[in-house]
Amino acid sequence: MAFSDLSSADATAVLEPVPRNTLRAQVADRLRAAILRGDIAPGAPLVETALSERFDVSRGPLREALRQLIEEGLVVTVPYTGTHVAPLSVEDVHEIYSLRTALESFAFEQVWPYRDDRFRTELNRRNAALIAAVDAGDDHASIQTELEVHGLVYEASGHRLLRRAWYGLRGRLQLYWAAHHLAHGRHGPRRDSHDSYIAAALGDDLAAMRLEIANHMRRGAETTERFLRKPNPSEKSKRGDKT
Amino acid sequence: MAFSDLSSADATAVLEPVPRNTLRAQVADRLRAAILRGDIAPGAPLVETALSERFDVSRGPLREALRQLIEEGLVVTVPYTGTHVAPLSVEDVHEIYSLRTALESFAFEQVWPYRDDRFRTELNRRNAALIAAVDAGDDHASIQTELEVHGLVYEASGHRLLRRAWYGLRGRLQLYWAAHHLAHGRHGPRRDSHDSYIAAALGDDLAAMRLEIANHMRRGAETTERFLRKPNPSEKSKRGDKT
C-alpha cells in the first residue's frame, strides 16, 4: 500500500542496490529487444546453437535466458523438439486484456486513497510523454510510453506480487503491439481515449475509474483482435532468420 | 470461457499426451516437494553443488529447476552469492491473499454463467474430499484438497493466463500453509467457513460470491499472519541441511 518508487526515468533512482549483471540477463534483454523490435517474427524458430554462436555465448546462459522469455510469454518450447517465438492468437489477446482489466482495477483500488501529488505529477508527466510520442509519430516511443503510463499504478501500488503479475502481461502485450506496429505502422491508442483514462485516474470516483478501465481494455482488445484477423494490408512480412 | 478439463483426480485422465520427462522437471518436482514438506526450512541455503550431488544430477538441470522454483516464489537467489528457500514475511501474506481475492473474484465472474452440472458435481466432490481430510485430521491431504477446491474455478475458467497467475500464487500459499502445519499441526480452514463458500459458489448471486471470497481471504490472511507473528508454541524448528 505504501509507495515504493515512482521514479523510473527520473534522476531519482540512484542509491538503489546495484544490479548484478549476469550473461543470461544480458542475453535475455537483447533477445527480448530483438523479438519486440520484430527482427524475429512470431512463430519463427529459435535454435539454441545458432543463437549462442550469434551472441557469442555458450548455450548455458542462452538456455536460461530462453526460460526467462518463456516465463514472459514471448517464447514457447517443446522438449527435444524446438523453441519458437510465441505465435499470435486471438484467444491470447482476449485473455491478456480481460486479465489486465481485473489487475488494473485491483491496482487502482489499492492506490486510490494514496494518490498524492507525487503520483499525480508523475502520471501527468508520463501521459505528456505519451502524447508527445504519438504526435511525433514515433511508434516505438508511443508503445513504450503507453506501457509506462499504465505501469505507474502497478509501481505505485507497492504490491510486489501485483507488479510481477503485470510484468507477466506486459511482455505479451508488447509482442502484440509490436506486431501491430510492424504491420500497420501505428498502434492502437487515440489521444482522447487516454485523456479520459487519465482524467478518471485523477478523479474522485473509483467506480468511474473501473468503468473507464473496462472500456479502455475493450477498445484495446477490439483493435488488436481486428488486426490479428487481417494481419497486414501490404504483406511485408519479416523473416525469422538466425544467421 | 469454455471449459477445459475438470477431471484431475478422476480416472478419466488416461489417453492424454505423454508428459515429456526432462530431468529439470523431475528435479523441480522433488525439490518443491521437499520444501513444501518442510524438509528444508524457509530461509535455508540451497547450494547447487550439494543439491546436484544429492539428486545425482549435474548442475545444469538443477539450476534450471531452481529457476522454475524462483518463478513459483519458493526460492530466492542473488547472483554469485547464494540461493535460499524463500523466507516468510507478513507482507507476502498480505499480498498473496489480496491478489488472490482479485483473481478468484475475476475467475468466478468468468465462470458464473457456465456453471453446469459437471462443474457443480466436481466442486461438491472436491469439497467432500476436503471435509473428509479435515475430519480425518490429515493435514497434508487437507492442504492439497483445499487447493483443489479453490483451483477448480481457475481450471474451469479455461483462461490460461488466469490459471498461470493462480499457479504463481499457489506455490507461495502452499509454502505458508506448510509452515503453519509444521508449527501447529493444523492449518487454518474451518468446515463452516468452506460450507458458506461452496454454497455461494453454487448460488445465484455473484455479488454475494464476491463478498464471500473477500471474507474467506480476510480470514485466511488473518490466520496466517497471526501464525507468522508467533511462529510456534513448542519451538521445534526444522533444520535446513544439505547433506
Added chain:
DNA sequence: CCATGTCAGATTGTCAACAATCGACGATCG
C-alpha cells in the same frame, strides 16, 4: 579502538563436449 585493505574460501556463472530424443525422409514390403 576504529577504519581500511587484503586474502581465502565458498558459491554461482560460464563453457565446450557428449548423449538422448524427435520429426521427416526414404526404402521396403504387401
Added chain:
DNA sequence: CGATCGTCGATTGTTGACAATCTGACATGG
C-alpha cells in the same frame, strides 16, 4: 501404389571442468 518401418540429420538435454564474483575474516595502519 500405399502403408509401414527403419534410418538420419537436427535439436535439445545433460554433463563435468574451469572462471568470475562475492562475503566474511583477518591483518594492518591510523
